[in-house]
Amino acid sequence: MHDVTYLRPTSLKDAVQLYRKTPGCRPLAGGTDLMVMLHAGTLRPEPRAILDLWSIPELKGVRRTQGLLEIGAAESYTGIIRAREAQEHVPALVAAARTIGAAQIQNRGTLGGNLANASPAGDTLPVLLAYDAVVVTDRRSIPIDQFFTGYRRTALQPDELIVAVRIPLGRRVLFRKVGTRAAQAISKVVVAVSRSPARVAIGSVAEVTIRARRAESALERHDIEGAIAAVAGDIRPIDDVRSTASYRAAVTQNVLRELLDASARS
Amino acid sequence: MRFTLNGTTVSLDVVGTRRLLDVLREDLHLTGTKEGCGEGECGACSVLIDGEVVDSCLIAVGQVEGREVTTVEGLADGGRLTALQQAFIEYGAAQCGICTPGMLLAAHVLLEGSSRLTADEVREGLAGNLCRCTGYTKIIEAVLSCTT
Secondary structure (H helix, E strand, C coil): CCCEEECCCCCHHHHHHHHHHHCCCEECCCCCHHHHHHHCCCCCCCCCEEECCCCCCHHHHEEEEEEEEEECCCCCHHHHCCCCHHHHHCCHHHHHHHCCHHHHHHHCCHHHHHHHHHCCCCHHHHHHCCCCEEEEEEEEEHHHHHHHHEEEEEEEEEEEHHHHEEEECCCCCEEEECCCCCCCCCCEEEHHHHCCCCCCEECCCCCCCCECCCHHHHHHHHCHHHHHHHHHHHHCCCCCCCCCCCHHHHHHHHHHHHHHHHHHCC | CCEEEECEEEEEECCCEEEHHHHHHHHHHCCCCCCCCCCCCCCCCCEEEECEEEEECCCCCCHHCCCCCEEECCCCECCCCCCCHHHHHHCCCCCCCHHHHHHHHHHHHHHHCCCCCCCHHCCCCCCCCCCCCCCCCHHHHHHCCCCC
């Protein structure tokens, strides 16, 4: 394991070049997922080099540009939680970030990592889907609903780096995560909802974080009961160590009702 | 590579992908930092990097190049314990002791951020540190005793 080469570029330009020319290279940000697998020797394919992106200035920060909020791919959740622009414009993302791990994980976890890892239980992913975020890479912009292509698979090319996430402003999104406890929990179900435009995005209920299209169609017709019924057909939950399929199905409907009620009240 | 460890500059020739936890314990012989789960769940290996609490099992040692690392050994000033460490003794906030270094560091950061904390804020601030003896009540009382 320790014959892995450690690369620490200091600029985005150097990082992009190194990533393109180094075979078997795996990007590292805060390490909250990758370091566990690296130490256990379970990363596949086995990396020959680790490209440390944590300290690259261009990948940090939360800033407002042209009707969008742009968040650097290696900005920490703590940085997002503390950013006034994030609190004001994307409170649901701040709420999601606050549910991730605890201080130790929030100080290291990043949106770039959550996206690249593409876990079906990634807590920020339903929120990013509900906001119609765009994943900005070193070469293009990928709409978030085209980003996840399968279980832990993404639309990224093998030598493509996530640089930032852009979120359009002016949308109201509500978020709820259900886990075993408030902190340090991997989601059993995680939901983000927007009424207008209609977005229902759900994690931990399928092999990828999904947009619940049937539920969204019902919501477009302002049919709340229809959306709650239809979401059962959108999800594909399984039994696993954290929960059961039937629990997840019931909780998905309950949480969707709760979020739609909350959005109707305000 | 070089970084500051408990106020002193250290130079090491190490593979950058090794865990900070292992380098602290095995190379630098600072065994106050404990390994619990090794997966970022339990907080036993908590250390501070530039004043922020992190799990050292999740840090590649190369990532602390040029940064300031504080372990539990760096809290006391010589033999003089901090008020928080003293409170842990007085309140009986340690049982088996494996979570104690991490608890101290997480609580230290919390108290640096604000000297006025509620019990709920302390619980949230320590949510990433598990006590396998379940001795949370005394730990929270000890931290609260250091608030104003």
